[in-house]
Amino acid sequence: MSESRKVLIIGSGPAGLTAAIYTARANLEPLVFEGIQPGGQLTITTDVENYPGFPEGVMGPDMMELFRTQAQKFGAQTQFRHVTKVDFSKRPFKVWSDQELTLADSVIISTGATAKLLGLDNETELMGHGVSACATCDGFFFKDKQVLVVGGGDAALEEANFLTRFASKVTVIHRRDTFRASKIMQERINKNPKIDVRWNSAVTKIHGNAQNGGLTAVTLTDTQNGSESDYPLDGLFLAIGHYPNTDLFKDQLPLDAKGYLVTEGKSSRTTIPGIFACGDVQDSVYRQAVTAAGSGCMAAIDAEHFLEEQA
Numbered sequence: 001m002s003e004s005r006k007v008l009i010i011g012s013g014p015a016g017l018t019a020a021i022y023t024a025r026a027n028l029e030p031l032v033f034e035g036i037q038p039g040g041q042l043t044i045t046t047d048v049e050n051y052p053g054f055p056e057g058v059m060g061p062d063m064m065e066l067f068r069t070q071a072q073k074f075g076a077q078t079q080f081r082h083v084t085k086v087d088f089s090k091r092p093f094k095v096w097s098d099q100e101l102t103l104a105d106s107v108i109i110s111t112g113a114t115a116k117l118l119g120l121d122n123e124t125e126l127m128g129h130g131v132s133a134c135a136t137c138d139g140f141f142f143k144d145k146q147v148l149v150v151g152g153g154d155a156a157l158e159e160a161n162f163l164t165r166f167a168s169k170v171t172v173i174h175r176r177d178t179f180r181a182s183k184i185m186q187e188r189i190n191k192n193p194k195i196d197v198r199w200n201s202a203v204t205k206i207h208g209n210a211q212n213g214g215l216t217a218v219t220l221t222d223t224q225n226g227s228e229s230d231y232p233l234d235g236l237f238l239a240i241g242h243y244p245n246t247d248l249f250k251d252q253l254p255l256d257a258k259g260y261l262v263t264e265g266k267s268s269r270t271t272i273p274g275i276f277a278c279g280d281v282q283d284s285v286y287r288q289a290v291t292a293a294g295s296g297c298m299a300a301i302d303a304e305h306f307l308e309e310q311a
Contacts, residue, residue, distance in 0.1 A: 013040020015279025130215025
């Protein structure tokens with residue numbers, strides 16, 4: 001047996017749960033499949049101080065629980081289910097969670113993006129305790145601290161420049177002896193007295209304990225001769241890219257060159273009428289909780305208008 005819904009939302013970060021709030025208030029009785037990381041990337045963020053309405057800050061997991069509670073208050077149903085297959089070839093759309101099939105008149109995709117990590121021990125444990133993948137989110141917490149930025153592209157150098165507003169010293173760690181970033185970004189790095197570069201280096205160990213002071217140091221390995229040295233620091237920022245969680249949709253919807261879902265103009269509409277995308281799964285530029293929430297609102301309104309037109 002399969003159930004049928006007017007609106008099915010895949011993903012439960014700020015975008016998905018905001019879409020749930022709006023569609024629930026429109027009496028569309030949305031169903032949210034929360035996925036393998038309910039709450040999205042904010043669940044691995046400690047203090048969130050840049051979201052409007054929380055002048056004292058809020059813990060990331062607590063914020064997402066407030067989002068979820070608000071959506072449920074208006075009638076949204078949330079389930080800890082992971083989508084394993086979709087068929088968007090015709091309406092009603094088909095979405096499977098393992099072997100369970102759900103039919104939907106419209107689908108809002110908000111599966112987000114995942115920061116690329118180094119794959120080291122302690123890395124996930126120390127996320128939010130000295131390790132971060134978002135300078136815009138967490139830079140404020142490193143006033144007068146020494147931090148490292150790992151990466152060599154535009155994003156890494158932008159983050160390094162941004163962090164100099166707070167940190168006393170920023171060191172960029174790059175595996176090679178030249179950056180792949182644009183020349184203008186390299187010029188900015190070279191002109192900034194607070195930024196040093198360690199060429200031909202890689203972070204190979206992360207030291208510290210989340211319950212006892214957080215990050216304390218990293219081990220740097222020379223990529224040419226293999227020599228190791230420990231580097232004490234206060235913050236480690238990973239800027240080696242993000243990958244959008246779009247594997248489910250590769251054969252169903254067009255993706256851009258970076259793998260993000262393509263939406264039409266200033267809307268959340270995809271190329272399939274009735275399928276909408278919001279949040280980091282279609283935003284490779286801003287990747288902020290507040291912009292994700294805004295696009296979730298857009299997707300909800302777009303879905304509501306679509307369903308009205310089909311009635």
